[in-house]
Amino acid sequence: MFGVVPKPLWERRIPADERNRIALGMRCLLVEHPSGPVLIDTGSGNKENAKFQDIYGIENAGANGRTSLEDGLAQIGIRPEDVALVINTHLHFDHAGGNTALDESGEVVVSFPNARYVVQRGEYEYALNTNERTAASYFPRNFVPTMESGQLDLIDGDREILSGIHSLLTPGHTPNHQSLVIESDGEVAVYLGDVIPTHAHLPLPWIMGYDVEPLITLESKRRLLADVNTQGWTVIFEHDATVPWGKVSHDGKAYVLRPVEA
Numbered sequence: 001m002f003g004v005v006p007k008p009l010w011e012r013r014i015p016a017d018e019r020n021r022i023a024l025g026m027r028c029l030l031v032e033h034p035s036g037p038v039l040i041d042t043g044s045g046n047k048e049n050a051k052f053q054d055i056y057g058i059e060n061a062g063a064n065g066r067t068s069l070e071d072g073l074a075q076i077g078i079r080p081e082d083v084a085l086v087i088n089t090h091l092h093f094d095h096a097g098g099n100t101a102l103d104e105s106g107e108v109v110v111s112f113p114n115a116r117y118v119v120q121r122g123e124y125e126y127a128l129n130t131n132e133r134t135a136a137s138y139f140p141r142n143f144v145p146t147m148e149s150g151q152l153d154l155i156d157g158d159r160e161i162l163s164g165i166h167s168l169l170t171p172g173h174t175p176n177h178q179s180l181v182i183e184s185d186g187e188v189a190v191y192l193g194d195v196i197p198t199h200a201h202l203p204l205p206w207i208m209g210y211d212v213e214p215l216i217t218l219e220s221k222r223r224l225l226a227d228v229n230t231q232g233w234t235v236i237f238e239h240d241a242t243v244p245w246g247k248v249s250h251d252g253k254a255y256v257l258r259p260v261e262a
Contacts, residue, residue, distance in 0.1 A: 001197070003209040013200040014241075021057050023241040024198070026094055028069055029191050030076075031182060035162055036084025039112070040180055040191050041238065042098030043069050047108065047141060056094075069098050070111075083112040087161060088119040089193030089238070090177045091127040092137040100145050108141050110149050117146040118161055120169070121154035122176030134212065170195040170224055172217025173210065179224065181233075189234040189245070195220050197239035199246065202255045225255050234260060 001022060002010040014022045031038040044060055046067050052058075062071035070080065088096045096119075101111045124147075127138040146152040160166050166181040173194040180191040194210075195217065196202060204221055207214045228235055228248045236245045247258040 001208050001210075002200075003207045003211070003214060005206050010200065010206070014198065017057075019057075024239045025237075025241045025244075026060070027236070027238045027240070027244060028072075028098075029180075029236060029238075030073070030078070031165065033084070033162060033164070037078050037082055038085045038087065038162065038165065039083050039115075040087045041089055041095045041193070042086060042111065043067060044094050045097030045099070045101055045111070045142065047097065047100070047102050047139075048093075065102075065104070067098060067101075080112050081114050083115045085162065086112055086115045086117045087165070087167075087180060088117070088123075088143075089179065089191070090123050090174045091119060091143050092174075092194075093139050093142060095193070095238075096142045097139070099142050108145055110145055110151060115151065117143075117152045118155060118167075119143070119152070120167070120176040120178050121156050123174060123178070124152075124154055126175055137210070168224075170220040172213045172215075172220045173208065174212060175216075177220075187234070188231065189236055190224070190228065191236045191238065192224075193238055195224060196235070196237070198237050199240055199243045199257045202248065202257060204254070225250075229255065 016022050026043040028043055029040040044058055046065060060067050062068050086099060098111055099117065100108050103109045127143060130138050155167060158168055164183045167178045168181050170179045171177055177193060177195060179193050179195055182189045204218060207217045211217045225248060229250050234245055235248055237243055247260055248255050249258055
C-alpha cells in the first residue's frame with residue numbers, strides 16, 4: 001500500500017498485523033440526488049471464495065448472503081432496485097465487486113437492476129485487456145454483465161455526469177482512474193478513490209505499489225491537492241479505516257489533514 005516508502009515509516013501511521021496486512025476500509029459513498037440515489041463504488045461484493053476473503057482479510061458479510069453495503073443501504077431505507085446510478089472510480093475488485101452479485105442459484109446478476117452504471121471508457125477497455133500484473137485486480141464478472149444488460153454508460157474525460165456530480169480524471173493508479181467532485185449548496189467534496197486512498201497517503205511521494213504509473217499518480221496528486229487546498233474542498237477517503245473525510249492544508253512542507261465534524 002505504500003510502494004517504496006520503508007515500512008518503519010509507514011507503520012507509524014497504520015500498523016500492520018502478523019501477516020503484514022493493514023486495516024483498510026471500502027467506503028462506498030451514497031449521494032442523495034433529485035434523480036435518485038447515486039452510489040459511488042460498490043466494494044468487493046459477495047462472489048469471492050473463502051480463500052480469497054482470508055488472503056485479503058475481507059470482512060464484508062451481510063445478512064442472508066448480502067454484503068455490508070446492501071445492509072447499510074437497507075438501514076437508511078434504500079433497496080437495490082431504488083439506486084438510480086452507480087459510478088465506479090475504476091474497476092478493480094475492491095471498487096466494482098459489488099456491481100454484480102451471486103443470486104440464490106449461484107448465477108451472477110446485476111446488483112442494482114434499475115441503475116445506470118458509469119465508468120471511464122478507457123478504464124473499461126483497460127480492464128478487458130489485462131496482463132500478467134493487472135489480471136489479479138480485474139474480474140470481468142464484476143463489470144461485463146452491466147454492459148451485457150445494457151446498463152453501462154462509458155464516458156470520456158472530465159465531464160458532468162449529473163447536476164452537481166463531475167468526473168475528474170486522476171490517472172496513475174490506473175491509466176483512466178477518476179475521482180468524483182460533488183457540489184451542493186456552495187460546498188464541494190471530492191471522493192478520491194485510489195489516487196489518495198487514506199490520509200496516510202497525503203504526502204506526494206507516498207504512492208501505492210499497485211499503481212501502474214506511479215509518476216503519473218504523483219502529478220495527479222500534485223494537481224488535485226493544490227485545488228483541494230486553495231478551494232477548501234472536503235476530501236473523502238475510500239480506503240481509510242479510521243478517517244472518513246477531512247480538510248487539507250499545506251504547512252509549508254507538506255499537505256496535512258484537518259479533520260472535520262460530520
